[in-house]
Amino acid sequence: MSESPHLVVLSGAGISAESGIATFRASDGLWENHPVEAVATPEGWARDPERVLRFYDARRDQVRRARPNAAHKALAALEKRGFRVSIITQNIDDLHERAGSRRVLHLHGEILQARSTADPGMRYPLRRGGIRLGDLCDLGSQLRPDVVWFGEPVPRYVEAQEVVAEADLLLVVGTSLAVMPAASLLHQAPLDAEAILVDPQAHQLAPPGVVRLNQPAGQGVPALVRHWTREGRLWMPETLLE
Known part of the structure; x- marks a missing residue:
């Protein structure tokens, strides 16, 4: 267990789409x-x-x-507030980095x-x-x-598995959880790590055991970050989640 709770974010195309990509x-x-x-x-x-x-x-x-949107900025702000945040993204853009996030792993290249x-x-x-x-x-x-093109290996997948294995809370943003091998990363998390999916179709996409926040990234992620920064800890805000 790390000295502070570890938020691992799995981001996909939905977060970048709100920036016009x-x-x-x-x-x-x-x-x-x-x-x-x-x-x-x-x-x-x-x-x-x-x-x-x-x-x-x-x-x-x-x-x-393109420019980073509210979701990118909220995650970077959370890290700047002293939270331990690691981002594993399927996206090939640099919007997380431009928002200020420092620990970003690009599964599919840059x-x-x-x-x-x-x-x-x-x-x-x-x-x-x-x-x-x-x-x-x-x-x-x-x-x-x-x-990384279709049919090619994902060279940083093992590294991504290691990051997820250290998660205390998983935040899945803007991905259908359908693209392999990225979708299987959920199964690498510790058994006691909870997971939240933020997506407009979260109710249809979330697998069993994943908490659903049926909102776009630019709305749902900043809302979660406001709860966490106000409390000074990672927690599951039941009043926000449906």
């Missing part, structure tokens, strides 16, 4: 009107790397224009980085601009987006 909808197989297999798989990259690079350049521009096609551990920040064919890593191999 388009989400991938699996129901129609399209992401921003592109077939997912064409822009988010190793096969799509092999067939047409220039198309893939153009696609992620556009997503990168979208991320740079769009504002490039990585080597020869060595996945070689990453390069993209402070401006994007990636072009002919942009090479230090080994002489083409750079690609630092994004």
Whole structure:
């Protein structure tokens, strides 16, 4: 047990959508009107790397224009108040960091980085601009987006499991809990750790044993944070939760 209660946040596309970042909808197989297999798989990259690079350049521009919303800011404020907060996000944007959160683990990579096609551990920040064919890593191999595509392993999953295993309270925000392996992280939490799901469809999405807060992230997360900061501790505010 740590010296202070540990809040572990699992965040997904729903939290970033409130900042204007388009989400991938699996129901129609399209992401921003592109077939997912064409822009988010190793096969799509092999067939047409220039198309893939153009696609992620556009997503990168979208991320740079976006701003952290009330949910991002509330979590960062909680950490600044001395609470122990770790964030595991499925999102590839940097909105948690820009809000001020310091402990953020990106399961699916970071769009504002490039990585080597020869060595996945070689990453390069993209402070401006994007990636072009002919942009090479230090080994002489083409750079690609630092994004985990469908069909690729999730290299930081074991690290995420270790973080969740130390949780005293889990806060799930803006994710359907349907994308594997991220969805299975709930099962890595200690048996006595409670979990809260904040989502407009929380009643439909929450698995058994998870407390539902049927609100958008920008409303539900700040409300929880206000309760915790007022009391100076993590607790389950029954008057707020439905």
